[in-house]
Amino acid sequence: MANIKLMIGTVYGNAEEVAVACAENLNAAGHQVALLRRPELSDLLAADTDVLLFCSSTTGQGELxxxxxxxxxxxxxxxxxxxxxxxxxxxxxxxxxxxxxGGPKMLNELLFELQLKCVGIPLYIDACDTMDPVAAALTWLDAWQQQL
Structure with a gap:
């Protein structure tokens, strides 16, 4: 099982709600998950980090x-x-x-530039199409875990 650091970026709490549900699911599957509401670079660089999971909303201007x-x-x-x-x-x-x-896509580009390896395909949840972002995230998470 993996030691996963779940990095959260939220504006109104939706991303945090999704992240908490993902953390509960991952813990139930036997992973060790640290929820980081104010992630720092030192969290990424720590020796105990196996996998990172970023969960971030977008501001109205497309920023993080x-x-x-x-x-x-x-x-x-x-x-x-x-x-x-x-x-x-x-x-x-x-x-x-x-x-x-825009913000999460910008983050994904930086992660690629820093040579991190993406597990699966990033999930972008559209509030216009998805009434339950938690359910959408948990469906994606099931497939993501299998690729770990």
């Missing part, structure tokens, strides 16, 4: 929420390549805005 933006800027400025780390990404957004899931 403050706590995830803080981590993003730390990674952009001071993070070495991390080819030994694997990650997953759940991005929440609203296609009614011009930059649908």
């Amino acid at each position: 929420p403050d706590e995830m933006l803080h981590l993003y800027l730390q990674m952009k400025d001071a993070c070495p390549p991390l080819p030994q780390l694997r990650y997953g990404l759940i991005g929440l957004g609203d296609s009614g805005y011009e930059e649908f899931a």
